[in-house]
Amino acid sequence: MTDFSYVRTEMLEERPAPTSQTGIVKWLRENLFSSVPNAILSIVALWAIYFTLSHLLPWVFQSSWTATSLKECRASIAAAHGEGTTGACWAVIRERYLQLIYGFYPADSYWRPNLAFIMMLVALAPVLFNSIPKKMMLFTALYPFIAFWLLWGGSIWLPLSVIAGFVLGYVALNVVSKASSELVGMIACAVVPILWFLFFAGPVADIMQGIIPISLESVESAKFGGFMLSILIGITGIAFSLPIGIVLALGRQSDLMIVKVICVGFIEFIRGVPLITLLFVASTLLNYFMPPGTNFDIILRVIIMVTLFASAYMAEVIRGGLAALPKGQYEGADSLGLDFWQATRLIIMPQALKISIPNIVSTFIGLFKDTTLVSIIGLLDPIGLSTNIRADQYWNGIIWELYGFIAVIFFVFCFAMSRYSMYLERKLQTGH
């Protein structure tokens, strides 16, 4: 036997890992100080963050919430934090936040935009999430009329008679298609509602209002403002630009010459001019073309222009998605014997839209932020209102507080949109 001088008879206790390999030290070494250049960059970055925050945070927190004018703000900040301290005058937000949100909307009717906003979320739910029953889509289809009535007020029979026009169109399509050919049905579907809108909708609404008066106090467009206006323009533009964009994208790929020329012409023309030009057309030029005395609502004009603008961009985004689909998908659809609409609806569009999600959401976010351009034509969106608030002799001189508040609210909306698009991408991920 070999002579062992020492044999360990018991197991060693487990020892903790070296401090350089665990916890915060390891994390720091791996992430911030893994090499000399990295260490230098880390230190510079940390210093930059510290420098920014050390200036920003005192300004944000050594602030005044209660003053009634800029002078009072400065006085109270100086009193609370010592002479020469500069702080934010959040009091202006406290006094004006309702105005920044609702514009000049009558205060006793704030529940109307609030309700419209909540109903908007409900209406959006079946579009955004799969788990919601699809019957809810009926509410989504009705929502624009409800929102219109809630926001602008007036007689309920006006939106109802407009809905009646669409119902009539649907009935005409079914009845006439059965009685004669499908083409005649399509024509009837277009003609009947137009005749209804032109000649009957108004009088019928008036008569019904006479019989059963249900109405909300009407609010004129001039009273709309703030984030309510931004959201109104943004959401309407978003909601209508996607379907119009899809139609335009399909039209651009169509073999029918006239359809194709119209779609290409529209897309290229609208994309070729800046949005602000279209807004100027809406706000000033249209006035010259219409007969004097016509009162074509300015917000409606702006919404139409913004929607057209976004549609042209959306068409190109979706065309990108269509172009990215392998040819085999089209051929596969053909080999199954699907016609054009079936193929588009069941095979082409779902895939093309999925590919386009990041770009579609980017366009939405861009559109939402572009709504601030309406301040240039004199509409009082948050930016326009900030000019107005600054013109108050008590708040003149305030700049960063207002812009900061507006920026935070915009960030919340845009960030939510961007998060949703990431959720949607994950959900639709099929992998290859």
Added chain:
Amino acid sequence: MKKSVFLGTLAAASVAAGVAAAGTLDDVKAAGELKCGVSTGLVGFAAADANGKWGGFDVDVCRAVAAAVLGDGSKVKFVPTTGKTRFTALASGEVDMLARNTTWTFSRDVDLKFEFVGVNYYDGQGFMVPKALGVTSAKDLDGATVCIQTGTTTELNLADFFRSNNISYEPVPVETNAETQAQYLAGACDVYTTDASGLAATRATFENPDDHTVLPEIISKEPLGPLVRHGDNQWGDIVRWTLNALITAEELNITSANVAQSSAAAGNNPEVNRLLGTEGDLGAMLGLDKAWASRAIANAGNYGEIFATNIGEGSPIGIARGLNAPWTDGGLIYSPPFR
């Protein structure tokens, strides 16, 4: 040239349309409200308060007209207009009158086919510099960087002034007044130039107003006044004489406090009687009733009172009367006689 022809054509088209339609006075009466174009926000001249109620020097002119025509100074629909939309809004009939600190110039009056009915504020472009710069005259500003709002007459005046005095400057173009203020305070430019009223209002908001000084030179004439469209002289007369009534009221010492009493019965000053309608029938000549001027004055007071509440030395803006004193006090505010 092309641009002015284009604008001219547009304006002419709208004038033709205006003639075809009924008179503005009838439109206003039928609508029951006066559509008045104001600024989207200019301190002292037009701003909405937390409840959305408009106030300011220009706003009170609108209200006075509404009071004269409709009998109620609150029956005004204020249409906020920007520097870019104001003229089309007026020409196209979106507003009945514009009271938006607009400078009366030849081309606006003649080429754009508008009618300036008078001057409610005599302004002029001035300069503000930090005291630390040690400058006492605008002629010392050789080589200075100047913050200037683009697309305004101030930009052109500035170029003219520096060229005619043969000195150089470096413009820092900015878009809005708020931005100008921030740039100037951050030291991005040595000189802040805009209308003198704007300078005074801005300086009053600084944390240390005493560190800044307004130079004595005024380099331009900026007579600001309300305007209406060409082609409806009756309406032009109503706006013009409402403004004149406010000015005359100050001269005759009729205030919002005593106007009710003075209009109750004829007094011993014939001009007061004619103005307030207790004697003669000036109102009927305008197509209004006898008490039109007395209502206009009762609304927010005479010219002097409107000035004092909104921009005068008692207000936070604190502008001295200066050129805008009545002619009897050596200023330029002067109204033709009511007879």
